[in-house]
Structures are given as structure tokens and as C-alpha cells.
Amino acid sequence: MSSTVSPLAPQNVPDMPEIAGIRLATAEAGIRYKNRTDVLLAVMDKGTAVAGVFTKSKCPSAPVEWCRAKLKGGKARALVVNSGNANAFTGKTGRQSTALTAAIAAKAVGCSANEIFLASTGVIGEPLDATKFDGVLGRLADGTEPGDYLAAAKAIMTTDTFPKVATATVKLGKAKVTINGMAKGAGMIAPDMATMLSFIFTDAPIAPAALQALLKSGVEDTFNAVTIDGDTSTSDTLLAFATGAATANGAPKISRASDPRLKAFTKAFREVLADLSEQVARDGEGARKLVEITVEGATTKASARKIAMSIANSPLVKTAIAGEDANWGRVVMAVGKAGEPANRDKLSIAFNGIRVAKSGARDPSYDEAQVSEAMKAPKIAIKVSLGLGKGRDRVLTCDLTKEYVAINGDYRS
Amino acid sequence: MSSTVSPLAPQNVPDMPEIAGIRLATAEAGIRYKNRTDVLLAVMDKGTAVAGVFTKSKCPSAPVEWCRAKLKGGKARALVVNSGNANAFTGKTGRQSTALTAAIAAKAVGCSANEIFLASTGVIGEPLDATKFDGVLGRLADGTEPGDYLAAAKAIMTTDTFPKVATATVKLGKAKVTINGMAKGAGMIAPDMATMLSFIFTDAPIAPAALQALLKSGVEDTFNAVTIDGDTSTSDTLLAFATGAATANGAPKISRASDPRLKAFTKAFREVLADLSEQVARDGEGARKLVEITVEGATTKASARKIAMSIANSPLVKTAIAGEDANWGRVVMAVGKAGEPANRDKLSIAFNGIRVAKSGARDPSYDEAQVSEAMKAPKIAIKVSLGLGKGRDRVLTCDLTKEYVAINGDYRS
Structure with a gap:
């Protein structure tokens, strides 16, 4: 985190509403930084659909490989993000570290490790000591709250000069649904670090395949149309989670991205992606324009x-x-x-x-x-x-x- | 030209021998710079073969288009290079300007405009007033001398911090032949300017097609393997001239690049290209390593x-x-x-x-x-x-x- 906020930072930070089915907590695990939060745990209700897009790097980080593999199940119960260490180019140790982190998180949350999603940002090539998560994730799981998205966005920052959040509320059928998003960027790569991370949460009941299609088409003109220095991170990760909690308010279950009832949601979803990706450009390292x-x-x-x-x-x-x-x-x-x-x-x-x-x-x-x-x-x-x-x-x-x-x-x- | 020479500049500048059949002259035409030479005229004897490779830019400068067209003839009598204005993105005016410059040079040298080769380096988008060459080229043609290659290399500099020359002497058959080269670079693009230019001169009797083949294969691992900032100029030009004057010393006439007698020459030719292209990297804008x-x-x-x-x-x-x-x-x-x-x-x-x-x-x-x-x-x-x-x-x-x-x-x- 820099002490000087980018002159291009948005003037107003939106109030971030809660999203039914999502609970958040942050902590100081001391992975690299001192006196700041560096771990985020997001716990989702059962039945949450997940979708993801990742770096096209031929040398992806261990967490990217983990998420790619787990995405096939289409379901998520928790997301663990740490800043300070990217767990990239860490070989076999890196794979063991992701497996251990997921196991610790699964135990804390009470689910299968296959429903845990991971993202890391920070130094490349430095082994990530996953045992640091051991006590922390248990305490975090006990202390999750429905709503501080700004605190969550702060915990995933590296050399970002401001936390990046965006939100939209839109009708799905006759029900109101909410989309919250957060991102970190700061030049794609900060000193010795590499990662663009973004996470989107919604209570809309959207099936994994439909959510994946939404995400894939949504990034094309948003995150994929932003460049700071042309240097693609080994860790770029964008995950979307849909809890489906809005069915309680009468939101229809959506199984196909082409469903005409999804039209307003698709537009709002893209606006959130566009907002976050523009904030990444506005916080490019050293950016003044x-x-x-x-x-x-x-x-x-x-x-x-x-x-x-x-x-x-x-x-x-x-x-x-x-x-x-x-x-x-x-x-x-x-x-x-x-x-x-x-x-x-x-x-x-x-x-x-x-x-x-x-x-x-x-x-x-x-x-x-x-x-x-x-x-x-x-x-x-x-x-x-x-x-x-x-x-x-x-x-x-x-x-x-x-x-x-x-x-x-x-x-x- | 910068007042501070790059710390990576070569320690020793080679003595540049004369090349039979080549005469050089430089002048101050005041195109953009004051109190420095900015025009180079090289006059070649009749029968000089020419070969060239150019920028792959889809928006090439007017002189690049001129040279590409004239290369078909395979013969050159003169080369005119100016610094200070690239004559790039100057539309119809740019084409008129190259034609006028060539006509002035042809008259001064006493040859066809089709045997004049042109290169310009400097500002993009600024019309080049070719009438400035009118008196200058006539005086230059009268005052050419066989040999100051270093002065020639200085006249084509923009923000280069040192002139770039290289030379090699090698046997062709039983005759000694010489290869001289010069280049300018300075980061591919200097403030508001864009160009990498290089010119090679030899007295070896090499036919145009063979010279073109030598040049094309020679640049692959030399000039094409150098990058300062990844920004390809609209004006990159590398021309090679072979006067054939060494036939007087018994050098055999070479018509094919695959001729086994050309082996030592080919090696020396590549070494000159490698030397010059390394000097371009050593003079990259702001370079310290x-x-x-x-x-x-x-x-x-x-x-x-x-x-x-x-x-x-x-x-x-x-x-x-x-x-x-x-x-x-x-x-x-x-x-x-x-x-x-x-x-x-x-x-x-x-x-x-x-x-x-x-x-x-x-x-x-x-x-x-x-x-x-x-x-x-x-x-x-x-x-x-x-x-x-x-x-x-x-x-x-x-x-x-x-x-x-x-x-x-x-x-x-």
C-alpha cells in the first residue's frame, strides 16, 4: 500500500450493500506486511455457483492451477485470498501449500477442500508458508460478518493506492438482486509482485455454466481491454460467486446466459466489471493520466x-x-x-x-x-x-x- | 545529439579506411538543428550494387517507400541522408519532397534519379522542405572526399550520444576487400523522432541479388535481434552498397550469396552488422546497462x-x-x-x-x-x-x- 493515493482515484466510494449468502472476514497473518490486513476469507452459503477466468500465462501460479481444477465442480463454499506472496514459481512446494491452505480452510468452514477457492498476490518465487493460515482461518471463519467489502478490498491490496469496489442493484424477474465486486491491480505488477485479482459476488440464482458464460463475455471489453505495462501476471484471477439467496425474494433460477430475463442483470454485471477494471487503470503504478x-x-x-x-x-x-x-x-x-x-x-x-x-x-x-x-x-x-x-x-x-x-x-x- | 555520452559507449573507435568507389561529404543544411552537420551525401562509382531492408511498419516514411521502389534497379550512384526531419506521415507533400530531393541529387551527381537512395530521420509529420537541399547538394557533390566515415556517422545522429561505425577487412579470392558501416539509433525513437538508420559500404564486387541475400540473412540475428523499447520506427532503413572497385585488385565477381568464395566475406559482413547493432543497444535512450x-x-x-x-x-x-x-x-x-x-x-x-x-x-x-x-x-x-x-x-x-x-x-x- 502506498501512502500517496493516485490522483486518478474515484472521487466517491460507493456504499457496499450486504449480499445474502456471503460473509466476510479479514485478518493480519503477517505473511509479508506488518500492521495491515493481508488475508481475506469469504464464506458462501451452500449451493453457491462459481465461475472464473484466469491468466493466459504459460507459467501460472499454484493458486491459479488449483482454481482451474476446482472450477469443474461449479460449486464454492469459501474464498481465501492472501497478499504479500503470490505462491508463483514455487514448484512442488507451491502445490503442497495450496492443498494445505484449502484443507485448513475446509476444516474451518466445514466443507470439502474441492469447494475452496484460492488466490495469492505478492512476491514470485518465495515459498508460501501455509501453516501461517492454521489458526487464522479458524478464527476468521468464526468471525465472518455479512458486509464490509471495503475492508475486504483493502486486505488484498499490494502497491494499490486505493481499495477498488463497485456495486449494482438490478431486477431479476420481479426480485431485486445485488452485484458486489472488488479488485486489486496497481500496475499489474508491483515491486517484485505480480497479480491482478478481482472477485464478484451476487445473490442472484445463476447456474455455474451460465455464470461462466457471463463472466467470459463480460471480461472481453473490460478487464481484457485494460493494460498498464503489457506485462501479464502469472496470477491474474477473476472469480464470480452467485449464492442464489435471492430466490427467497422470488428471483427466478437462471440456467442459461442467453435467458432473456437476464438482460438487465447482464448489463449491470458488465458495468461492475467495467467500473473495477477502469479503477485498475486509474491506479496503474505511477499513473498521472x-x-x-x-x-x-x-x-x-x-x-x-x-x-x-x-x-x-x-x-x-x-x-x-x-x-x-x-x-x-x-x-x-x-x-x-x-x-x-x-x-x-x-x-x-x-x-x-x-x-x-x-x-x-x-x-x-x-x-x-x-x-x-x-x-x-x-x-x-x-x-x-x-x-x-x-x-x-x-x-x-x-x-x-x-x-x-x-x-x-x-x-x- | 546529447552532451552526455552513454556510459556503454565503446572504448575505442576504429580507424575507418577508405573504400574505393565511395566518396563522402557532409554539410549543415539547418533542417532542424543549429551548428551541426545534418546532411550526408555519399557518391558511388558507376556500377555500384545496392541492397536494402526496411521497417515492417504499415505506415512507412516517404523515403522508405522511395528506396523500396528504386531497389528494383539494383544500382546506386548516391545516398542522401538528412537528420532533423523524418519526412514520415507527410502525405502527398512527403512524396513530392523525396522526388524533388532525388532530382536535385541526380543533377548534382550526374545520374538518373532512379539511382539515388534517400533516408531521413527526425520529426514525424512535419513537412520536409526539400528546396533546402538545392544549393547544398551541389556543393557537397563538388566536395566529396574518399574517407571521413566518422564525420558521416555524426551527420546522421539525432539523440544518439556517440557516432556508430564499424569496419572489417577480409579476403575475397586473393584480393583484400573492405566493409565499412555506420548506424544511428538512440532508442529507436528520440524525442519526437523515429528512426534507426544504417549504411554499409564495400568495394567487393557483389551483384545486387547476392548482396540482398547477404543483407537479409545478416540482419536476422543482428539488427532484428535488438530492441530498445519495442517501438518499431516508420523509417528503419539499412542499405548496403558494393562498388566492385576491388575487381581492380583481382577480387572475383560474385553473383550468388551461396558462392563458397564469399565465406570469409559473409562472416566479416555479419560481424560489422553485429557490431553496429550492439552499438545501437549500447546507446539506447537513457541506457545504463x-x-x-x-x-x-x-x-x-x-x-x-x-x-x-x-x-x-x-x-x-x-x-x-x-x-x-x-x-x-x-x-x-x-x-x-x-x-x-x-x-x-x-x-x-x-x-x-x-x-x-x-x-x-x-x-x-x-x-x-x-x-x-x-x-x-x-x-x-x-x-x-x-x-x-x-x-x-x-x-x-x-x-x-x-x-x-x-x-x-x-x-x-
């Missing part, structure tokens, strides 16, 4: 995504924005290197609504003073129009500042 | 290259090296995100010969003090052993420092 890149006129949406990501991950574009420089030449460079169809002579580029390049050359009406003024804003929208087709996409990132280098270049202590 | 990444045990060489590039372009690996931190967890991350075959449990990693990770976990003999000491060296060799096959590759890069952000984040003035 939130950057939204929209590419339109591409041959396909996938092509627009690749070009947008090429711009979003370009160190030269990101340093220019840090310097409040509308350096559209670097945007051209990033479009050109993406390898996707692009025609220089049809390319137009705008910064915060001001067109700076048109038809492959500087816009004739380009006004340096006007553009410079626009670049002082905390949010910079870059729009690239390719003029080739109808493919359109949008990604979020942040600028690249000296603080990013300082945060990540300081020697591990 | 030269980083050599070797990946072995991959399924193929191409797979090893992708993984090595994923490591070389990772901001987190590069900032860790800037902080003299042997943060091998970030190397694991970069291996994992490359998307290539990798097995976490077979992975080993070494920094400057010290193994830090083995079989998917920290090396049991890991000694933090020993590794920390090793990380203070100006050159860091990272070796990743995947344990899957025989694929092996090597790339060069530099660290990512606050100076890189400062150089590229300062507002255009």
Missing part, C-alpha cells in the same frame, strides 16, 4: 483491439502523454507496428476531441496551443480512425512516468 | 526469439535491471506471457552466470549477496533454459531508466 484509446474504421473488432493495444503498450506514446505532449507521430508509429491492416493515407487521429492528423498528414487546422491545453486534462482520449471498415474497439491504459520506473526499479528490500 | 538475453532449450529458434523478445521488451524486467535487481520472477512472467511452449517446472534462469532459478523454483543455492554484486556490472546476461528442445536465440536490449522517461516525456519545444 487515465488514457482511453478508441480505434475505429478497422477491418474487424479484433484488428481494432490489436492496434489499440499496440498504442496502449507503446512506451513512447505513454511517455509522451506523461509529458502532456500530443505526439501523434508516435501514435502513427504504434499503428504501423501493430501489423494489422492500415493505410497511412486514410489515417486520422484526435486527442480529446481535437483532430491533429487527417488523411495521412498533419491536420491543416492543427493548433499547437489548443492541443497543448487539452493535454493537461487528467483523462486523455486518443481516437484513431483508420477509414477501412467497421471494426471498432476501446482499451484503457495510463501514462508511463518516472514514478513507474522508480516503483519498479527500486531494489527489493 | 547492456542486456543480453539468451533463451535455450526452446522448441524452435523462432520460439526462442519470441520468448527472448518478450523478456527484452518487458518494462518490469527492464526497470528491475535498472535497479540492479535480479528479479527473476519478472523473467518468469515474461516467459509465461510470450505464449510460446514453456513448462514452468523445467525452467531455469541465470543472471551473469549465476543460476537463480531451477526446475520451476528458486535455486536451492541462491545467494542474494552474490547475485546483487553481479547485477552491478554494466553488462547483464540473462540466460533462460526451457528444457524442451534445441531452439536457441539471443537478443540485445538495454535497461529502462528514469532518463528514458525524461528524454521521451519532455514536451516538444
Whole structure:
């Protein structure tokens, strides 16, 4: 946790309502940090459906492998998250550690270890001593409460400068259902650490397969459309839990994501994912500008995504924005290197609504003073129009500042 | 040009011999810089063969398009290079500008415009006023001299901190032939600028097709295996000129790159390319460490290259090296995100010969003090052993420092 909160932090933190069927507790287990919470236990009622998406890394962490395997059952009774140690690249010890943590949690909660989900964030390559959870998880299980999501979001932070929560309430059939979410990010990788974690909770009665489908399509334009530094964590984990407690209020049981009754819920669910993923971008390491890149006129949406990501991950574009420089030449460079169809002579580029390049050359009406003024804003929208087709996409990132280098270049202590 | 020379600059600059059939001249055209040379004219004897490789950008500069078109003729009489303006993303004006520059040069040299090759480096998007070359090129053509390659290398610099030259002398048949090369880089992209340029000159009598084949295979493990920031310029240009003047000394005419008599020449040619490309890495913007990444045990060489590039372009690996931190967890991350075959449990990693990770976990003999000491060296060799096959590759890069952000984040003035 940093002492200086990102200037891009949301102005208002929402009041997080309780969700029937979910109980939370946090504790200080002293895994790496001192005088702060570093373990979260979420206990779910029986019958809670679970869905998850994970890092595409070929070297995933032990908890990611654990969750992938347990997801097949579709049911969850508890989630254990620790910060300070990612339990990644820890070999056989790492696998033993996840198994032991799950066994301790299962005993504390009174369920099968197959219903325990795990996530860890922190140092890579350091063995995680799971025996530290032994007393802690038992005490946590006894002390869970229905509702402090903000405290839960704080317990999973590493170098995040603010806790990230979001909530939505929506009708499912005639019943009111709630969706709560939390996330941690802070640059995908903090000093010596690696993880983006996010957890979504709802009382809506949604079957595992439907929840998985919702999650998979929901992340495409939210979490998967955010990049801080292009470095994919070994531990990225997004889990969704649906307790089904809202059936008591008359919410219909949903078994398919395509169920028309799910329409409002799907929209709200995506909004929660979008809110959380934008908060991750707003808390990028050293970030001083939130950057939204929209590419339109591409041959396909996938092509627009690749070009947008090429711009979003370009160190030269990101340093220019840090310097409040509308350096559209670097945007051209990033479009050109993406390898996707692009025609220089049809390319137009705008910064915060001001067109700076048109038809492959500087816009004739380009006004340096006007553009410079626009670049002082905390949010910079870059729009690239390719003029080739109808493919359109949008990604979020942040600028690249000296603080990013300082945060990540300081020697591990 | 920077006033502070990179600490990684070569200790010794070679004496550059003359090359029969090549004459050089430089001048101050005042395109952007004041009180420094910014135009290079190289005039070649009739019959000089030319070959070239260029940026893969989909938005190439006007000079790149010009050279690509003229390369078909296989013959060159002159090369004109200017620094200060890249003539990239300048639309129709840019094409007119290259045509006018070539016409002026052709008149000055007394040849066809189709035998003029052009390269520009500097600001993107700014129209290049080719009329500035009008008097200059005539005077330059009258004043060419056989030999100041160092002055030539200086005239093409932008934010490079030192001129980059290399030379080799080798036998072709029974005759001595010479290869001279120069390059500019400085981080692929300097403030607001974009270009890696390199030019090779030889008196060996090598036909255009053979020279092209030599160049194409030569760059694969030299210039194409170097990255500063992963940002591909719109203007990258590497041209090779072979005057054939060494036939006067009995050098045999070579028409095929596979000619066995070319063996020693091919080796020397590659060494010149390797030397120049390493100098580009040593002069990466803000660089304080030269980083050599070797990946072995991959399924193929191409797979090893992708993984090595994923490591070389990772901001987190590069900032860790800037902080003299042997943060091998970030190397694991970069291996994992490359998307290539990798097995976490077979992975080993070494920094400057010290193994830090083995079989998917920290090396049991890991000694933090020993590794920390090793990380203070100006050159860091990272070796990743995947344990899957025989694929092996090597790339060069530099660290990512606050100076890189400062150089590229300062507002255009």
C-alpha cells in the first residue's frame, strides 16, 4: 500500500450493500506486511455457483492451477485470498501449500477442500508458508460478518493506492438482486509482485455454466481491454460467486446466459466489471493520466483491439502523454507496428476531441496551443480512425512516468 | 545529439579506411538543428550494387517507400541522408519532397534519379522542405572526399550520444576487400523522432541479388535481434552498397550469396552488422546497462526469439535491471506471457552466470549477496533454459531508466 493515493482515484466510494449468502472476514497473518490486513476469507452459503477466468500465462501460479481444477465442480463454499506472496514459481512446494491452505480452510468452514477457492498476490518465487493460515482461518471463519467489502478490498491490496469496489442493484424477474465486486491491480505488477485479482459476488440464482458464460463475455471489453505495462501476471484471477439467496425474494433460477430475463442483470454485471477494471487503470503504478484509446474504421473488432493495444503498450506514446505532449507521430508509429491492416493515407487521429492528423498528414487546422491545453486534462482520449471498415474497439491504459520506473526499479528490500 | 555520452559507449573507435568507389561529404543544411552537420551525401562509382531492408511498419516514411521502389534497379550512384526531419506521415507533400530531393541529387551527381537512395530521420509529420537541399547538394557533390566515415556517422545522429561505425577487412579470392558501416539509433525513437538508420559500404564486387541475400540473412540475428523499447520506427532503413572497385585488385565477381568464395566475406559482413547493432543497444535512450538475453532449450529458434523478445521488451524486467535487481520472477512472467511452449517446472534462469532459478523454483543455492554484486556490472546476461528442445536465440536490449522517461516525456519545444 502506498501512502500517496493516485490522483486518478474515484472521487466517491460507493456504499457496499450486504449480499445474502456471503460473509466476510479479514485478518493480519503477517505473511509479508506488518500492521495491515493481508488475508481475506469469504464464506458462501451452500449451493453457491462459481465461475472464473484466469491468466493466459504459460507459467501460472499454484493458486491459479488449483482454481482451474476446482472450477469443474461449479460449486464454492469459501474464498481465501492472501497478499504479500503470490505462491508463483514455487514448484512442488507451491502445490503442497495450496492443498494445505484449502484443507485448513475446509476444516474451518466445514466443507470439502474441492469447494475452496484460492488466490495469492505478492512476491514470485518465495515459498508460501501455509501453516501461517492454521489458526487464522479458524478464527476468521468464526468471525465472518455479512458486509464490509471495503475492508475486504483493502486486505488484498499490494502497491494499490486505493481499495477498488463497485456495486449494482438490478431486477431479476420481479426480485431485486445485488452485484458486489472488488479488485486489486496497481500496475499489474508491483515491486517484485505480480497479480491482478478481482472477485464478484451476487445473490442472484445463476447456474455455474451460465455464470461462466457471463463472466467470459463480460471480461472481453473490460478487464481484457485494460493494460498498464503489457506485462501479464502469472496470477491474474477473476472469480464470480452467485449464492442464489435471492430466490427467497422470488428471483427466478437462471440456467442459461442467453435467458432473456437476464438482460438487465447482464448489463449491470458488465458495468461492475467495467467500473473495477477502469479503477485498475486509474491506479496503474505511477499513473498521472487515465488514457482511453478508441480505434475505429478497422477491418474487424479484433484488428481494432490489436492496434489499440499496440498504442496502449507503446512506451513512447505513454511517455509522451506523461509529458502532456500530443505526439501523434508516435501514435502513427504504434499503428504501423501493430501489423494489422492500415493505410497511412486514410489515417486520422484526435486527442480529446481535437483532430491533429487527417488523411495521412498533419491536420491543416492543427493548433499547437489548443492541443497543448487539452493535454493537461487528467483523462486523455486518443481516437484513431483508420477509414477501412467497421471494426471498432476501446482499451484503457495510463501514462508511463518516472514514478513507474522508480516503483519498479527500486531494489527489493 | 546529447552532451552526455552513454556510459556503454565503446572504448575505442576504429580507424575507418577508405573504400574505393565511395566518396563522402557532409554539410549543415539547418533542417532542424543549429551548428551541426545534418546532411550526408555519399557518391558511388558507376556500377555500384545496392541492397536494402526496411521497417515492417504499415505506415512507412516517404523515403522508405522511395528506396523500396528504386531497389528494383539494383544500382546506386548516391545516398542522401538528412537528420532533423523524418519526412514520415507527410502525405502527398512527403512524396513530392523525396522526388524533388532525388532530382536535385541526380543533377548534382550526374545520374538518373532512379539511382539515388534517400533516408531521413527526425520529426514525424512535419513537412520536409526539400528546396533546402538545392544549393547544398551541389556543393557537397563538388566536395566529396574518399574517407571521413566518422564525420558521416555524426551527420546522421539525432539523440544518439556517440557516432556508430564499424569496419572489417577480409579476403575475397586473393584480393583484400573492405566493409565499412555506420548506424544511428538512440532508442529507436528520440524525442519526437523515429528512426534507426544504417549504411554499409564495400568495394567487393557483389551483384545486387547476392548482396540482398547477404543483407537479409545478416540482419536476422543482428539488427532484428535488438530492441530498445519495442517501438518499431516508420523509417528503419539499412542499405548496403558494393562498388566492385576491388575487381581492380583481382577480387572475383560474385553473383550468388551461396558462392563458397564469399565465406570469409559473409562472416566479416555479419560481424560489422553485429557490431553496429550492439552499438545501437549500447546507446539506447537513457541506457545504463547492456542486456543480453539468451533463451535455450526452446522448441524452435523462432520460439526462442519470441520468448527472448518478450523478456527484452518487458518494462518490469527492464526497470528491475535498472535497479540492479535480479528479479527473476519478472523473467518468469515474461516467459509465461510470450505464449510460446514453456513448462514452468523445467525452467531455469541465470543472471551473469549465476543460476537463480531451477526446475520451476528458486535455486536451492541462491545467494542474494552474490547475485546483487553481479547485477552491478554494466553488462547483464540473462540466460533462460526451457528444457524442451534445441531452439536457441539471443537478443540485445538495454535497461529502462528514469532518463528514458525524461528524454521521451519532455514536451516538444
